[in-house]
Amino acid sequence: MKTIRWLFAFLLSICFCWHPKPLLAKKSVEVIDLAVIGGTLVTMDSDYRVIEDGYLAIRGERIVDVGSKAELLRKYSPRRVIDASGKAVLPGLINSHTHAPMVVFRGIADDMLLQEWLEKYIFPAEAKNVSSEMCYWGALAGCYEMIQSGITTYVDMYYFEDACAEATAAAGMRAILGETILDFPAPDNKTPEEAIAYTERFVDKWKGHPLITPAIAPHAPYTVSPEVLVKVREFAQRKDVPVLIHLAETDKEVQEILKRYGARPIAHLDKLGLTSNRLIAAHVVVANDDEIALLARRGVGVAHNPQSNMKLASGVAPVAKMLKAGLAVGLGTDGAASNNDLNLFEEMDTAAKLHKLHNADPTALSARDALTMATIGGARAIHMADEIGSLEKGKRADVILVDLSRMSMQPVYNIYSHLVYAAKASDVHTSIINGQVVMSARRVLRIDEGKLRMKIKALARQISSSLAR
Amino acid sequence: MKTIRWLFAFLLSICFCWHPKPLLAKKSVEVIDLAVIGGTLVTMDSDYRVIEDGYLAIRGERIVDVGSKAELLRKYSPRRVIDASGKAVLPGLINSHTHAPMVVFRGIADDMLLQEWLEKYIFPAEAKNVSSEMCYWGALAGCYEMIQSGITTYVDMYYFEDACAEATAAAGMRAILGETILDFPAPDNKTPEEAIAYTERFVDKWKGHPLITPAIAPHAPYTVSPEVLVKVREFAQRKDVPVLIHLAETDKEVQEILKRYGARPIAHLDKLGLTSNRLIAAHVVVANDDEIALLARRGVGVAHNPQSNMKLASGVAPVAKMLKAGLAVGLGTDGAASNNDLNLFEEMDTAAKLHKLHNADPTALSARDALTMATIGGARAIHMADEIGSLEKGKRADVILVDLSRMSMQPVYNIYSHLVYAAKASDVHTSIINGQVVMSARRVLRIDEGKLRMKIKALARQISSSLAR
Numbered sequence: 001m002k003t004i005r006w007l008f009a010f011l012l013s014i015c016f017c018w019h020p021k022p023l024l025a026k027k028s029v030e031v032i033d034l035a036v037i038g039g040t041l042v043t044m045d046s047d048y049r050v051i052e053d054g055y056l057a058i059r060g061e062r063i064v065d066v067g068s069k070a071e072l073l074r075k076y077s078p079r080r081v082i083d084a085s086g087k088a089v090l091p092g093l094i095n096s097h098t099h100a101p102m103v104v105f106r107g108i109a110d111d112m113l114l115q116e117w118l119e120k121y122i123f124p125a126e127a128k129n130v131s132s133e134m135c136y137w138g139a140l141a142g143c144y145e146m147i148q149s150g151i152t153t154y155v156d157m158y159y160f161e162d163a164c165a166e167a168t169a170a171a172g173m174r175a176i177l178g179e180t181i182l183d184f185p186a187p188d189n190k191t192p193e194e195a196i197a198y199t200e201r202f203v204d205k206w207k208g209h210p211l212i213t214p215a216i217a218p219h220a221p222y223t224v225s226p227e228v229l230v231k232v233r234e235f236a237q238r239k240d241v242p243v244l245i246h247l248a249e250t251d252k253e254v255q256e257i258l259k260r261y262g263a264r265p266i267a268h269l270d271k272l273g274l275t276s277n278r279l280i281a282a283h284v285v286v287a288n289d290d291e292i293a294l295l296a297r298r299g300v301g302v303a304h305n306p307q308s309n310m311k312l313a314s315g316v317a318p319v320a321k322m323l324k325a326g327l328a329v330g331l332g333t334d335g336a337a338s339n340n341d342l343n344l345f346e347e348m349d350t351a352a353k354l355h356k357l358h359n360a361d362p363t364a365l366s367a368r369d370a371l372t373m374a375t376i377g378g379a380r381a382i383h384m385a386d387e388i389g390s391l392e393k394g395k396r397a398d399v400i401l402v403d404l405s406r407m408s409m410q411p412v413y414n415i416y417s418h419l420v421y422a423a424k425a426s427d428v429h430t431s432i433i434n435g436q437v438v439m440s441a442r443r444v445l446r447i448d449e450g451k452l453r454m455k456i457k458a459l460a461r462q463i464s465s466s467l468a469r
Numbered sequence: 470m471k472t473i474r475w476l477f478a479f480l481l482s483i484c485f486c487w488h489p490k491p492l493l494a495k496k497s498v499e500v501i502d503l504a505v506i507g508g509t510l511v512t513m514d515s516d517y518r519v520i521e522d523g524y525l526a527i528r529g530e531r532i533v534d535v536g537s538k539a540e541l542l543r544k545y546s547p548r549r550v551i552d553a554s555g556k557a558v559l560p561g562l563i564n565s566h567t568h569a570p571m572v573v574f575r576g577i578a579d580d581m582l583l584q585e586w587l588e589k590y591i592f593p594a595e596a597k598n599v600s601s602e603m604c605y606w607g608a609l610a611g612c613y614e615m616i617q618s619g620i621t622t623y624v625d626m627y628y629f630e631d632a633c634a635e636a637t638a639a640a641g642m643r644a645i646l647g648e649t650i651l652d653f654p655a656p657d658n659k660t661p662e663e664a665i666a667y668t669e670r671f672v673d674k675w676k677g678h679p680l681i682t683p684a685i686a687p688h689a690p691y692t693v694s695p696e697v698l699v700k701v702r703e704f705a706q707r708k709d710v711p712v713l714i715h716l717a718e719t720d721k722e723v724q725e726i727l728k729r730y731g732a733r734p735i736a737h738l739d740k741l742g743l744t745s746n747r748l749i750a751a752h753v754v755v756a757n758d759d760e761i762a763l764l765a766r767r768g769v770g771v772a773h774n775p776q777s778n779m780k781l782a783s784g785v786a787p788v789a790k791m792l793k794a795g796l797a798v799g800l801g802t803d804g805a806a807s808n809n810d811l812n813l814f815e816e817m818d819t820a821a822k823l824h825k826l827h828n829a830d831p832t833a834l835s836a837r838d839a840l841t842m843a844t845i846g847g848a849r850a851i852h853m854a855d856e857i858g859s860l861e862k863g864k865r866a867d868v869i870l871v872d873l874s875r876m877s878m879q880p881v882y883n884i885y886s887h888l889v890y891a892a893k894a895s896d897v898h899t900s901i902i903n904g905q906v907v908m909s910a911r912r913v914l915r916i917d918e919g920k921l922r923m924k925i926k927a928l929a930r931q932i933s934s935s936l937a938r
Contacts, residue, residue, distance in 0.1 A: 103877070107886035111821075111835040145877035310822035311890075313831045340890035341877060350819070352580075353779035362782045366580040407918060408572070408614035408810060411929030417576035421780075421809035426895040449876060460880030 029077045033435060034058040036399060037069055039084030040415055044091050044375045044390040048368065050415060056089060058397040061210060061435045066391050082437070086405045087429060088415060090371075091390050092152025092398035093344045094378035097244075097282040097303035097332030099158045100168075101130075101138025103145065104459045105337035108467065114250075114312060121467070122337060126159075128466040129459070130187035135160035136167045137455040143171035144447050145342045149425035152398040152433045154342075155280060155303065155332070155382055157217040157244050159188040162202050165212045172438040172446045174398060176280070176382060177206075178217025178244035181232055183225055192228045196235055203239050210434055213384075217244040221257050221265045229272045236278055242383065243274060247281035250314050254286045266291040275300050280382055282332060283308075284322075285315040292318065296327040301381030304373065306350045308334035316358045319351070319373075320365055330378030331370075344374050345425045352420055367420035401430040498546045502904065503527040505868060506538055508553030509884055513560050513844045513859040517837065519884060525558060527866040530679060530904045535860050551906070555874045556898060557884060559840075560859050561621025561867035562813045563847035566713075566751040566772035566801030568627045569637075570599075570607025572614060573928045574806035577936065583719075583781060590936070591806060597935040598928070599656035604629035605636045606924040612640035613916050614811045618894035621867040621902045623811075624749060624772065624801070624851055626686040626713050628657040631671050634681045641907040641915045643867060645749070645851060646675075647686025647713035650701055652694055661697045665704055672708050679903055682853075686713040690726050690734045698741045705747055711852060712743060716750035719783045723755045735760040744769050749851055751801060752777075753791075754784040761787065765796040770850030773842065775819045777803030785827045788820070788842075789834055799847030800839075813843050814894045821889055836889035870899040 034057075041054030043066060055072035057065035065072055109121035135158065146154055153174040156164055161179040168175045179199040181192050189195035199216050206214040216239075218224040218232045236243045248254060248265045257265045266287060269275050277299030284295070284302045295302065304317050322329050331351060333342045348370040355365035379389025387396050402423055404412055409427070412418050431439035438445055503526075510523030512535060524541035526534035534541055578590035604627065615623055622643040625633055630648040637644045648668040650661050658664035668685050675683040685708075687693040687701045705712045717723060717734045726734045735756060738744050746768030753764070753771045764771065773786050791798050800820060802811045817839040824834035842850075848858025856865050871892055873881055878896070881887050900908040907914055 104880065106880070106891060107882045110883065110886045110890065111825075111832055113831060117831075141876070141879070148877065307822060310826040311831065313825045313829050313833075315829075316826070340886060346815070346818070349815070350822075353776060353819075356580075356782045357779040357785070360782050360784075362582060362586075362780065363580055364782070407610070407922065408617065410610070410922065410925045411573065411575070411932075413576045413929075413933065414579065417579045417809060421579065422575060422805075424893060424895060426893060453876065453879065456879045460882075463880075464882065 030075065032057045032059045032064060032076045032078050034080045034082065034397070034432070035076060035078035036082045036084050036089055036401070037073070039087040039089045039401065041066065041391060042088055042090040042371075042415055042419070043392065044372065045392050054084070054089060056391060056399065058432070058435050061396055063391060063393055063395050063397050065393055082401070082430060084401050086403065088402040088404055088419060089391070090400055090402065090419070091375045091388065092400050092431065092433065093150045093374045094330055094382065094389065095146060095151045095154040095333050095342065095344055096280065096301070096330030096378050096381050097305055097334060098142070098154055098156055098342060099335030099337075100142030100146075100154065100156050100164060100342070101135045101158050102335035102337040103141045103342070104134065104138045104456060104463060106340050108337065108463065110340070125463055125467060126187055129463050130159055132160045132163045134459055136163040137452065137459060139164040139167035140171060140447060140452055141456050142336070142342060143168055143173045144444050144449070144452060147171065147173060147431050147439050147444050148428065148442065149343045149345060150400045150402065150428035150431065151342065151344055152400065152431060153382070153384070153388055155244060157219075157282075159186055161214070162205065165202070165206050165214070169209065169211055170446060172211070172433050172436055174211045174388070174396075174433055176213040176215050176242055176244070178215035178242070181216060181218045181228060182223050183228060184223070192224070192231070196231060199235070200239070203241055207239070207241070213242065215242040215244055220246040220249070220253070221268055222253055226261065226272055229269070229274060233273050241278075242280055243278050244280050245269070245274070245282065247284050248286045249283040251286055264291070266294060270294060270298070277383055283314065283317065285309055285317045287318060289321065292322050292325045292327055296325045301328045301330065301383060303330050303332040303381060304351065305332040305334040305339070306347055306354050308339040310350070310354070311339055316354060320355050320359050323369065328377060328380035329373055330381030331373045343425045345423060348374050348420045367416040370420045371416055397432055397435040399432040400428055403427045403429045499544065501526045501528045501533060501545045501547050503549045503551065503866070503901070504545060504547035505551045505553050505558055505870070506542070508556040508558045508870065510535065510860060511557055511559040511840075511884055511888070512861065513841065514861050523553070523558060525860060525868065527901070527904050530865055532860060532862055532864050532866050534862055551870070551899060553870050555872065557871040557873055557888060558860070559869055559871065559888070560844045560857065561869050561900065561902060562619045562843045563799055563851065563858065564615060564620045564623040564802050564811065564813055565749065565770070565799030565847050565850050566774055566803060567611070567623055567625055567811060568804030568806075569611030569615075569623065569625050569633060569811070570604045570627050571804035571806040572610045572811070573603065573607045573925060573932060575809050577806065577932065579809070594932055594936060595656055598932050599628055601629045601632045603928055605632040606921065606928060608633040608636035609640060609916060609921055610925050611805070611811060612637055612642045613913050613918070613921060616640065616642065616900050616908050616913050617897065617911065618812045618814060619869045619871065619897035619900065620811065620813055621869065621900060622851070622853070622857055624713060626688075626751075628655055630683070631674065634671070634675050634683070638678065638680055639915060641680070641902055641905055643680045643857070643865075643902055645682040645684050645711055645713070647684035647711070650685060650687045650697060651692050652697060653692070661693070661700070665700060668704070669708070672710055676708070676710070682711065684711040684713055689715040689718070689722070690737055691722055695730065695741055698738070698743060702742050710747075711749055712747050713749045714738070714743070714751065716753050717755045718752040720755055733760070735763060739763060739767070746852055752783065752786065754778055754786045756787060758790065761791050761794045761796055765794045770797045770799065770852060772799050772801040772850060773820065774801040774803040774808070775816055775823050777808040779819070779823070780808055785823060789824050789828050792838065797846060797849035798842055799850030800842045812894045814892060817843050817889045836883075836885040839889045840885055866901055866904040868901040869897055872896045872898045
């Protein structure tokens with residue numbers, strides 16, 4: 001009996017002392033925060049690697065490894081696992097131009113001439129309704145919509161950008177937020193000097209934030225004088241921030257600037273020293289070969305907004321030429337008042353189709369080209385390609401999972417064709433920004449939807465009655 | 470005590486004998502099968518009536534009344550009620566041109582020249598894979614996708630249309646199904662004579678079916694000789710069926726037909742007697758003012774496919790001019806191999822934007838115009854405007870409910886703008902075709918999704934390996 005007791009105690013001591021950890025340690029299993037396992041990794045790296053049954057390792061804010069499940073499963077010990085089987089895993093989409101708070105004006109006025117649209121509807125609606133509170137809730141609603149459509153980074157140009165920054169940080173989104181500078185009184189600042197002073201406080205508050213990049217946004221060459229544009233350039237250099245502008249959007253603008261300043265908009269900005277790798281220029285619809293070459297040489301980034309340009313009948317930006325010239329081009333949705341949603345899946349689809357039509361050549365812009373513009377190309381255009389835009393070791397962990405299981409996504413022959421021509425924003429299942437899961441199974445996790453709906457309804461009532469007056 | 474007992478018996482007898490029915494009968498409550506109550510009725514009738522908090526009464530296959538809830542609630546006693554509050558109620562969308570079974574080829578080849586696309590991919594894939602079984606399951610998958618995107622009627626042109634008809638009837642969808650006639654051997658029939666004989670059997674089998682309208686579909690002026698086109702015309706007159714054709718899709722076609730027959734495609738068909746109110750012509754991208762006037766005079770219907778025309782770089786159909794000339798124009802998705810889904814919400818959005826751009830005028834085609842083309846305008850284009858296309862007394866009960874509650878649909882200022890520029894196919898909640906509910910809460914009721922998925926997967930495997938050989 002005593003022998004059996006001793007034997008039992010001996011066996012028990014073995015059980016307590018020995019366990020597999022030391023063995024695993026020899027194989028050096030690394031602890032990571034999050035692993036996205038399975039699914040098709042569409043990396044958008046320089047080799048356009050597509051990895052079936054992939055493994056994406058995330059620690060803190062960054063991607064630490066990208067490979068196949070077979071290769072990486074034993075290398076890492078993740079604290080949390082997201083199963084991506086049946087899904088495409090891709091870099092989060094980048095919306096390179098929008099006015100997020102304008103979602104509250106979605107559909108107040110469509111199908112009319114630009115002048116009438118602006119003067120009868122948008123300007124009065126803005127004058128009567130734009131406030132810090134409206135910008136906070138509008139931007140939050142914009143973030144909600146963008147997260148649900150797979151956008152993880154956006155570039156904004158509006159008023160009260162400090163309120164937009166608060167909303168964006170609360171939503172857990174990444175953004176470059178540009179405070180608008182105008183010659184005439186805006187809803188937040190009455191003079192360009194006031195606006196620059198506001199921007200200085202805004203930049204000082206947010207610079208260095210892991211998600212928010214504050215910026216300065218002179219509205220357009222036709223609404224900001226050369227003197228103010230020079231001040232903007234000096235400010236941007238001094239504070240080391242990006243500059244956002246609407247540029248060469250219509251023929252009318254080009255003629256107007258040529259008449260006023262003796263140079264077309266791009267040359268005009270160049271003379272003022274604004275064309276640099278700090279500049280993100282929205283639209284650039286009207287640009288000849290020399291202007292494209294100049295922008296490429298200066299390292300300017302372009303935000304192409306195909307649906308907005310079509311809806312406002314502005315024209316077609318020469319995107320195929322721009323890409324050939326090595327100019328960095330991203331995709332933008334523009335504001336929801338012009339276009340009427342914040343949906344980059346539709347912009348990708350439209351961009352590919354529009355430039356095939358425009359060039360009378362179905363090879364002019366492929367599905368992969370369109371997805372590039374929405375990811376790594378967009379990252380280049382907004383001067384953040386070192387940080388985001390592809391699934392690569394060392395980059396910020398901005399990742400989306402797109403469900404491929406919907407009946408009308410069957411069968412999948414070519415992942416790029418499917419993502420651009422067949423997938424919808426509503427197929428986005430999960431979104432990770434800066435290593436944090438911000439949407440899971442389409443539930444946006446950091447926004448109180450009920451409260452947001454209530455606030456948007458109240459704003460809509462206020463806007464409707466303000467226009468009726 | 471006795472008095473009380475008598476009183477009780479007396480009161481009881483009153484309760485049993487008197488009840489409100491006779492009174493209601495005096496007000497003549499009509500029994501109906503289905504009422505859609507609440508929501509915003511977007512009737513698309515000749516006055517473009519929009520009725521808030523509406524009431525749609527359906528008996529059997531038809532709409533028997535349309536009005537406000539306040540007006541009609543007491544008039545009808547419905548066997549079944551669908552609550553439409555928070556939703557838009559509109560006529561089911563009409564897809565005026567597609568090749569439904571081609572969903573199985575979705576994405577096998579994109580972003581290439583038409584010749585390469587056809588000769589290297591589509592024709593070989595079709596030659597090796599198109600069978601009666603493939604057409605049945607492909608058409609069923611197409612119906613599934615179309616029902617989920619709010620389409621209730623479609624116009625098809627493909628092979629083995631008898632199998633397509635079986636699938637469509639099983640899904641509970643309405644369709645005009647055109648058996649393809651070609652000069653060269655097709656997957657189902659080796660000569661045009663065989664194809665016409667097949668079509669005769671097909672027409673005899675399906676004519677008079679409540680959902681299916683059989684038709685004959687000479688592929689195009691460049692693939693069907695004048696002699697065969699004359700036979701087709703005679704057949705269509707004899708059997709009283711619609712004629713579907715691809716017409717004037719590209720400049721190349723126009724030049725080719727002009728060279729071969731000394732007339733451009735529209736004049737060529739006119740000489741052969743095919744331009745009549747029986748004809749549904751797909752594309753019509755290349756048409757001058759005289760040709761538009763001719764088509765309008767003859768009562769031809771046009772199926773406009775904006776996304777397909779863009780993706781294949783065919784050009785822009787002069788739709789604004791066509792509508793001005795009184796020509797009936799509907800919207801089509803084309804096949805999923807070219808475009809790559811069966812989604813009329815995207816076609817509406819694209820149509821409005823494309824024609825604004827093309828005409829350099831943001832008023833050229835409004836949201837309401839686009840919705841018209843997808844509903845009553847489409848019904849006119851396919852010569853069924855007496856039966857479908859609007860919510861009106863006496864018409865077939867083809868009705869969809871579009872959920873307006875999604876966060877990014879808030880706020881709603883203008884119902885047409887919202888339906889065309891902001892709503893997505895995935896917002897379609899309920900679909901009623903010919904008085905029958907075929908989708909409820911996005912569940913397609915008459916199709917076994919599991920079995921369909923299995924069949925489509927098997928077909929995809931077969932197609933992939935056939936192309937690899």
